[in-house]
Amino acid sequence: MPLLQLISRRLLQLIGVLAGISLVTFLLVHMAPGDPARLLAGERASAESIAAIRAQYGLDLPLWRQFLTYIANLVSGDIGLSLRFQRPVIQLIEQFMWPTLFLTGYVLCLAVPPTVALAILGARRPGGIGDQIIRLVGIAGLTIPVFWLGIMMSRFFGVSLGWFPVSGYGTGFTGHLHHLFLPAVSTAIWLVPVLTQSLRAALIEKTTADFVTAARAQGATERQIFWQTMLPNAVLPTLNLLGVMVAFMIGGAVIVETVYAVPGLGTLMVNALLGRDYYVVQGLTLVFAVSTVLITLAVDLLTAFIDPRVRF
Amino acid sequence: MIDTPVLAQAMPSFRKPMPTMLVALAILGGWLALALAAPVIAPYDPDAIDIMNMLSPPSALHWFGTDQVGRDVFSRVLFASRVDLLLCVAGVLPPLLIGTTIGLLSGYFGGVVDNVFMRIYDLTVAFPFFVLVLAIVGVLGPGLLNFILALTLVGWVSYARLVRAQVLTIRESEYIQAAKCLGYRPVAILGHHVLPNAIGPVIAYAVSDAVLVMLAGASFGFLGMGAQPPLAEWGVMIADGQAFVQQAWWICLFPGLAAISLGLGFALLGDGLGQIQRRGVTA
Amino acid sequence: RVVSPFQTTTLDPMRSAAAGNIETYGQLYSRLLRRDAETGALEPGLAEKWDISPDGKTYTFHLRDAQFSDGSPITAADVAFSLERIRTDKKSAYPAPLGAVEAVSAADAKTVVVTLKSAFAPFLGNAEIWNMGIVSKADVDKRGEEAFASVPVTSGPYEVKQWKPNEKLVLEPNPHYWRKGYPKSDATVELIEIASPETRIAMLKAGEIDVVRAVPWAQVDDLKTVETVDMRLEPSTTIYMTLLNHKREPFSNLKARQAAGMAIDNKAMAKAITRGYAEPANTTLPGSVDFHDKDYPGISYEPAKAKELLAESGMAGREVKILATADALSQQMALLIQAQWQAIGLKPSIVNVDGGAWWDATGKGDYDAAANWWYNETPDPDLAVRWAVCGTCGSNSYNTFYENPKVDALVEQGTREADPAKRAEIYKEIQRITTEEVAQIPLYYAPNAVAYSRRLQGLRLTPSLQWTLEETSIGQ
């Protein structure tokens, strides 16, 4: 029962969040200089044709009227038409969503196991040689610029060795795996140290906890202690961090997507912004909002599942 | 809101010298010195353009070579350290402070406060960073200060979420209940009892964040964000040099190395702080 | 598979004049005339032959038997419909080339009559421009806007197989194309959009794509050494120049403009930026348009004199806002200009913006200078002058707000004159005046840097930015 309550409450709140975010985004995008009609019609387009385009899309109306129209459409379930492509925004988002989701999942699969492995190795004997190496490697990983890494990897593995394609999304599951390998690895290489740092810090804090001593006194092996006692007790901050990261990733794995030409939401967002394609930006914002709220909810549920003391 | 030096409490003993800490301080101190002394050390004006001497490789004249418009890379790397040091601090501290405060309040008080903050949090995370950057550039104009503003507006969420997760469990612990019972004000409890026990993973993350901030400006260059030319900044130097990297590896390499070394300094610092912080419980 | 940094946003030939669309229109729609890929000469297209009335005001086109991609015949009604749309529809992005037209009508199923307001020398050339593509009236009437947003009925060598906006456009040969035997290869064509030049090059090297447009200069030498790649610098009508805002100080002042022009060493810049692949520009018009004055000395590089002139103008120490976008080339140009102007006593600062904001600021005149480029669709200079230096042609002289009634008059005169020698004089005059008055600061004439995979034969990019895909065959 409380579970359902929580979920339904969150969904209700979601509506508020969506309303707020729509308004803010709407104002901000319109506040930024730049005219979609000009970018649409091209450089040599005449002033009349630009005015005509503006009139056709209602861009010449006062802002509040544009917003009202938008909201009215939104309520009736229509998130609008792309100014640039004359296609329903929903269709565009649907087209670009899968690569991003796939990439996000891929990154998680690549990032989580090493994070846990490294954090264990490090926390098992804090200050030991293994820990030092992991720390240094982690630190190095942290300091490497993502886009630089992306370019270097695409040069090396893509061009010089030819092992992986350097662009696109591919077809079929294995095609996706193959095509998105480099982008996923580049992201994971950046994500792993961040998560490892956090997890390792929390783990080391728990190594001295009394209940860990107690588990040891029961003859639990270090492995059992780690999985059953230390990890659940230490994982919450990292889980929350991961939630934030995943939300950020869905919202804007832009750098990686541009470097590797992945046709994902990040790419769509940048292009929509540069082309001032207002409704696509709005639509994407809504998608990000929904996914964030869902991720937050998932993390909160997991948190409550792991830690019975936590109440929402 | 922090009435006792929290850090002093969180990391009380410097009794044993720690090698990582020393290295970290050495690196950071070194960069600080270089940054301060940049006008003295730098052989050239960092913005002086030399059309005839573009993309010349490292030589006795130009130790790190020259860039795509003939500026001395060595001098620029030096001068950029001023910007980057500042950027690391200014880009991390405000989100850290704001996020930590919000995380503390939200996690500790729960209820309505938490709900409100978490909705703001949802809003912020969901908010496309690019739209924000674009709007800020459009309305306030491009520039580093506005960039930091944008970073702060978005960056606090990670801290808030991280701290809140910690606080949710800490607030149930008996020593917090004891503190309440002793009639300490919420401010005191939060600052003196909750925060020091929650700050560990935050410090670890802040340090990685510093490195990210340093490089973020370069990523948003295409929206006109970050350091404006001709101001030297490592991230922008790398990004601009990218197009020329085939013939002139030195334009990207040296600022990259500089950024990595400074990042290393910060990362080691965070590492050391974490160690000391942990020692706070036992020693 | 062709990659380009430019986006395809619409498949309706009249609706956009943006770079990404221009490339695709040529593949989808045939025009009345076509240009020979090799020589650049005008040749019959959909019109088998045409007559011009003695007064130069009436053009009669006789259409050949041709079909749209759905198999229906291309009739005079379709042609009239298409041209009228371009000319009069409010949403038409670029009606300028048909500015002289009074009416277009279909005399019979195979004959189209175009009447002009007055004699207009460049008309035939203009009728070949990319947006003059003939669309199916029936299809547009039936499906309207949607037709272009989904899959249009085409008249050109290719038809659309799949369009994923923002990602790629997949074309396949049009079986009903009127030029029999073309396209030479029956391979599908993918036009892929990728913004990052590094990624484009990496893809080419990795063999994932066959053609890269807009290769950064810095990469040209490197690509030349790659065996599988044919790195070509193809002639173009592109000119790089610096816009000056004539609407406000300091550049509303002639002497200040001249000083700014003299401060810039465009030979050195051309060499430095393009590694010598581009020619320094001497006039405000592209170097490869007809009637370009090769012998005009251009603005000389005299920093000392520039300093004096600037002092005389009273504009020394003025702040100058240089707009730049974030790509490497724009940055490089802005930096170089900034440094050179600083040397003569201006106070230039660079402001980075994205493309949308760039257009916004220049359109409103909220800037002082901006380095940029443009190109001309036809070899004829008419459109070029209208775009770049004409104050009454709707372009605000490319947002510089330069306006000289004498030049405006000459522009009109140039179109009415049929005699090439006389036209040459007129255009040379325009070039002289505008360069002397520094309407803009010409920098250099750049070729199109395109890298091709060696397995393609016959593919090139024409100066008017059309791929010769139909002529292309694929080797091993």
Place this chain on the structure above:
Amino acid sequence: MTGLENGKPPLLDVRDLSVTFGAFAAVKNVSFTLQPGEILGIVGESGSGKSVTCRAVMRLLAAGASAQGSVALDGRDLLALGEDELCAIRGRDIGMIFQNPASHLDPLRRIGQQVAAPMIRHLGISKREGWQRAVRLLDDVGIREPEKRARSYPHEFSGGMKQRAMIAYAIGCQPKLLIADEPTTALDVTVQARILQLLKELNRKTGLAMILISHDLGVVADICSRVVVMRGGEVVEQGPIDEVINRPSHPYTKLLIDSQPGRRTYGTTATAGGSAPLLDIARLSVTFGAGRSLLGGIGGDHSFRALDGIDLTINAGETVGIVGESGSGKSTLARSIVRLNTPSGGTIRVDGQDVGTLAGDALTAFRRRVQMVFQNPYDSLNPRLTIAEAVAEPIWRHGLADRQTARKQADALLETVELPRSLRDRKPRQLSGGQCQRVGLARALALKPQLLIADEITSALDVTTQAQILELLVRLQRERALTLLYISHDLSVVSSLCQRVYVFKAGRIVEQGVASEVLTTPQNPYTQALVASLARLPTERTAPHSQSVSHHAT
């Protein structure tokens, strides 16, 4: 008793064991042996190294500690074993009951799972079987409704319940040796008796050998055959129980025996009857977990009424005791008075003011007047503060003195609770259980409260220290007219210290009245059982005897 059959090799042989924390030697050259089936008691001053010795035996010392000497179990030197072999021994051959049960239970796992885990691990039984055995064990240690309670998490248990869970946790695998560090401190006597009975039975049936650390000589005398007396990290005396108790040779041992509660009374001043009640509680009820747990739906109805219609008054200057079975709601009452639990019904008034409505300055004033010492000494201290800081903090926070002066006052307070100066810069983790408990008391006294709620404040103290602390309370009461609400399971202390007493059972008051009367002529059957099961140290002992524990606490 299996006793000392010479010739048999000892089960555990500790030789010259020394433990140092940096420069501080916590244990110095301790040697003792334990025969199979024998029960050895360790008694001694708080902070004398009892817990450290036991941890050293299990090789569970904190990272900063180093141990010398040898510890042989069945001839195998534990200090030299590899990690794997150690794992096989820990929990299987040696079980351990820790002194701070609260912090030694994993907060994220259900009690039942935790109790079942070692059995599943070492005995190779299935999960279900493990769970069933865990439920049975919980029943054995006297937890009501064990099936339901096995699903609870540690934070839902009372102090005594956690301790019992800890015991169940340790004895599940029926080890050869059980190290029990103050296993019954937080338990009321009926449960204590039942636990001791259980341990004795295990000892008899399976030959379980035991090391029992306790400050309660009565308990030790009851079940141990030999005893080791420690002080200041050294063994000052050891030998068979009768000998040590009847003919103590070391002066400290003598002192220990003489300070047993029940052998002395504290001259508490009688109340001036009729004065207005300082604390007035009417019809107080507290309910836990009604629909609050997010995933609560799984375990059925979790709502639980911990207090049910409590009426209680305390007059100014009075000392009132609360006794009652473990889990009966004593701590819940205390926590409700200081507003840490929200009552679901009823009122709490201090000096006529409703506590629930206080806010702002009135609340601060209330905090200053009413203080509480928590049952769990270790958990109630911020792990990052030194004890001197912890004690000084309330003084300067309430503006009673500047920080410098507060420090000095804190030092003085630590001295009054018998903590040596040398400990002032330690963190809680570096203290023994009894030491932490006294820090908690010192901190509560720092505000010079009018009403002090003391929740089991002497449970972890050896009798000598306990005597001193009680002495201190009595003195404060005389000098400052301190009103005391004394929660304890130790009937002898309550009867000698308190004027009135309330007896709790399952969230209700079952009996109340003048302490001496209630505890000598109890009316309620539960109180009778309570009094009957009190293990007193006989004045003259000849042999250890067992008490009949036929009744159940539940």
